[in-house]
Every structure is written in C-alpha cells, then in structure tokens.
Amino acid sequence: MTMGRPQPQDVSAVTCLGAGPIGAGWAAFFLATGHDVTSWVLEAEEEEKLRSLVATAWSSLEQLGTTEGASPGQLHVTTDLAAAVAGADFVQESVPEILEVKQAVYADLGRLAPPDVVLCSSTSGLSMSDIQALCPSPERTVTGHPFNPPYLMPLVEIVAGRRTDPDAVAWTAEFFRHVGKAPLVMDREVPGFIATRLQEAIWREALHMIAAGEATVEQIDTAVTNGPGPRWALMGPCMVFHVGGGEGGMAYCLEQFGPALKFPWSRLDAPELTDDLARRLIDGCDAAAPGEDFRTLSAKMNEGLVGVLKARREAGF
C-alpha cells in the first residue's frame, strides 16, 4: 500500500467494485497479476456468487499463466465502501450501468479513496463526463472499458471525461500496459467507444440479413467463425486488407476495392474515399508494420491462422 497515486508498476492493492461478471472478472484478473484485491459488494450475500465467478475465471487464468504466488485466496470482500478503498492504489468500478447509481458511487469514492488514486470505470455505455458530475475529485476519474470476459480479453478502452486530468489518463494506460492489457487511449468520448461500434455495425447488418430472410442465425455465425473471424483474432480490418493487397499493400487494396464501397455490400453507407482518408489508411498500415514486407506479414498471418485453427479444433469447435 502506498499513499496517493503510486507509480503504475508499484500498485499493490487494487479495489474492485461490483459482484457481477465484470466486477468479479476484474477481481480475478488482478489476483492473477499478483495484486491484493478487495472487492466491494452491495450486499453480503453477493460474496458467494462473486467467489464462484472468480473460481471459474481462475481455471482459465491458470492456463494462460499467473504471476508467481498469485492466489484467489488473496481476495478480501466487504460491504463497507470506506474500508474497501482506504488502502487502495487503484480502483476499478463495475457497478450497474445506471447513471444515477454511478454518480452516487463516484460522489462517495471521490471523498473516500486516497487522494490522487485513479478511479476507473468499466462503463460500456455511459460517458465519464456524466459519471464524474457529482465527484468531488473528478480529475482522477477515467473510463477503462474492458471487453468481456475482462480476465481474458486484452482490450481496455481508456477515455477521459471533460474534467479528467490528462495525467490520470496517461497513468491508467501505463498501468494497464504494465499488467499485460492492451490499453487503447481514445482522444474523445464517442458513443460505444471503438470496439462496441465495430461490433454493433456487424450486428446490425446481421439483423438486417436475418430480418430480410437473406441469412439465418446459423449462416451468420458460420460465415464469421469460418471466414473473417480467425483473421480478426490476429490482425484488424485494416491490416487484413494491407496484407490482402499483396506487395502493394493498403494502397493497392484501396485502388482495387475502393470502388466496392459503392456496391450494396452492406446497408451502411460508406464515406467518400477522399485522398485524405486514403492517406490515413496507407500511412496507418505502414506505421503498424514498419519495415515488414508482404511476405513477412503474410507468413506471420498464416502461422497465426494455423495456430488459431488448431486451437479451435482442440477446444472442440
């Protein structure tokens, strides 16, 4: 335990709020990374459910490898918020997605948590500018949105609220990187952040196809898991096209498939493929794979796909 905001690598005590799958998932994750974890729950009866969720998560975490000495036994559970955060070096809040509930919790947290300690919200749909409204120390509140299950998925989307101090954002990103997550710091609050928006786009197109009788649930799922899915576990949509473009990369790809943006291949209207947008895409891919030519990237993609396909087979998919 340190007073105030420690260095990200010196965080020892983590407090997790909430006994649902997200709150419990975070508790399991921080236990696996060797932290002392205190979970705050609203009602004492929630402790059993929380510990059961942590135990389930633990078997997956052990397979991926936990920090030496890490143990689910390091979990402390309390219904006393003041006691829960008194010694915290970091707080991850995962209470219900109801603005009034979150605002009330941050009003208390801002008063009870040690000064400067970062208060991080798992919110998936609310904005930190709203959540921090009643917090007496809003400058240290940050959104850190995990992807479910938080103990397995690397993504954490990090976004500031209007009154958040940029230092708190930078600290949060460094902390999550230190514990092995893939922090994604956004420049502004966008509804649904990034991952949920992309997921929602595919979901809406799927709903349209099912509603129109063009595809069934089974066909939608088969198409994704046996088509683009395994690639997206390895490279995102931009790098997939960069590699798909062969030696010419993204530039060639845009030249070849740019016109397809005019095709009715999705119900989502495409933006104009301006020179500026094309430049951002090409430069972005070059920056993402500096000095790696098509052959290297393509061989790496194939090696990854073989591993992913084998892993699927072994897990009975």
Place this chain on the structure above:
Amino acid sequence: MTMGRPQPQDVSAVTCLGAGPIGAGWAAFFLATGHDVTSWVLEAEEEEKLRSLVATAWSSLEQLGTTEGASPGQLHVTTDLAAAVAGADFVQESVPEILEVKQAVYADLGRLAPPDVVLCSSTSGLSMSDIQALCPSPERTVTGHPFNPPYLMPLVEIVAGRRTDPDAVAWTAEFFRHVGKAPLVMDREVPGFIATRLQEAIWREALHMIAAGEATVEQIDTAVTNGPGPRWALMGPCMVFHVGGGEGGMAYCLEQFGPALKFPWSRLDAPELTDDLARRLIDGCDAAAPGEDFRTLSAKMNEGLVGVLKARREAGF
C-alpha cells in the same frame, strides 16, 4: 477418374482454373486432401508463380495435417483447357473477376468438361446467374466462394444461379463438407454473399471513424484483435450474444440490449426489433446449441479463448 458426376466422396481428379492466389490456393488445398490436381493457366509462364504459391501454402497445410500420400508433386499444369478438364471429377474456377472473361470460360467449360461434372466459381462479387449466361450446360454451374486464403479458411459460400439445378448445389455442399470445408448454402443470390457483407459493415464503420478523426488505423485494429476478434474465431455474433446473455441466453440479451439498437453506436441504422425477428434470433441460437446450457457454452468459449490467445502469443502476435 470417373465419367460424369461421381459421388462426392469418390472425386479423385480436380481441375483448378487460374494461377492467382485463389486458384493456386485451391490447387494446394485439393493436393493436401489427396486429390490429383490439374491447374489450367492462361500462359505457360504462369506455372512458376503458381508452383511457388502452392509451395508457400504447403508449409501451412502440412502443419494442419494433410491426407496420407498427399504431395505437391501431384500437380499437373497445362495451358490447354480441353486437356485440363477432360478427366475432371470437379472443376473449381478462379479466373479474373471480369464478367466477360468468366462468361467466355463457362461457354468453353460447359462444352469441354465431362457431362454433369460440377463447375464451381470462386467469384466474390459476380452473380452465377450472369456468369452462366453463355454456358451450354448452366444447370451444373454453382458459386463456391472461398475465404482467403482458400487453403486455410474453412468457409465456402455456395449459391445457385437462376438456371442451376438444386442437385448440383446439394452435391457441391456435400463435396466441400467431405473435404473438410465449412459449406454455407445460401437460398438466394445476395450481393457480397454473407461473410463479405458482414466484413464490409465493419470496414465501413471503421472508415467513418477514421474519416471523422474518432479513431486511427492502429486503434481500429487494436480494438478488434484484442476485443471481439478472438471470440469471432470461435463463435459468431449471434452465439457470442447468446452466451453473453448468461442463463437467459439470446432472449435475455435482446431484452437488455435491444434498446441499444436505438443508440448511435454505429452509423448503420438498425432494423426494427420485431417479435418475429426476436423469435428467429432466439430459435436460431437454441438450434445452434441444442441442449447446451450457459455454463457448458461459456466454459467451452473460455477454453477456446485460452487456446486462441496462446496460439497468437506463440505466433508472435
């Protein structure tokens, strides 16, 4: 070699048209499944490129496991279309995506290939109704659209043209299932089929976000590979939400997140969530996982994710 259309499991000689990544990828795949493969190329000079693509594919195929006795040495290459298809039990065409080129090829194939042998097109953007227009035996022409690279990705989207015989469609699906692919038979020709439409929806939302300065190329890719990507390698968007709904499954999920369809979480307008659409989703998920409860599905998903995450790590991602 058999005359006419053999039983799917009796196919011995496969003819692949085209020396590009798709045509060569198919050649490699059918070699790995123990077939005699003849590749037809337009110019003799293409043989070297073709063999080099097959060799690259072979190293991945070997890691996944090839049929006993399979060898890239079984590949015959010719520029003579009549000779290429004379002994074929099945033809997979992957010539350039230019309607006039495909139509001319099918005019010849319909005349030259043994009667009833299925002529299957890798087309990603054209409709079989158009491709088969000049073919003297259109009833045996079928679209079999693979996902790149065709030697690794299981998906093959199978669609009939207007004049295709339903028996040819059923035969094609059974054949691809027999060789280990995941055939997806569509009821009608939809532009972009299913996988490309879903991929295009995510791509368009990504382009909008990049154009609006809401996300960078790197952020888009990080969000997918560390968020929904690894799950989509295992379960499609519908099953992911079915499992995400906990004990209540898809029905609970629609109740909870249905209203989110009204949120501006993607630029694609959502369809109305009618009772009929909800019913199709719920029934579809139940049919996809008959008798498997939340705990079983969730444990399977986690086991798969651990494998996929380990596979990514081992491949250097």
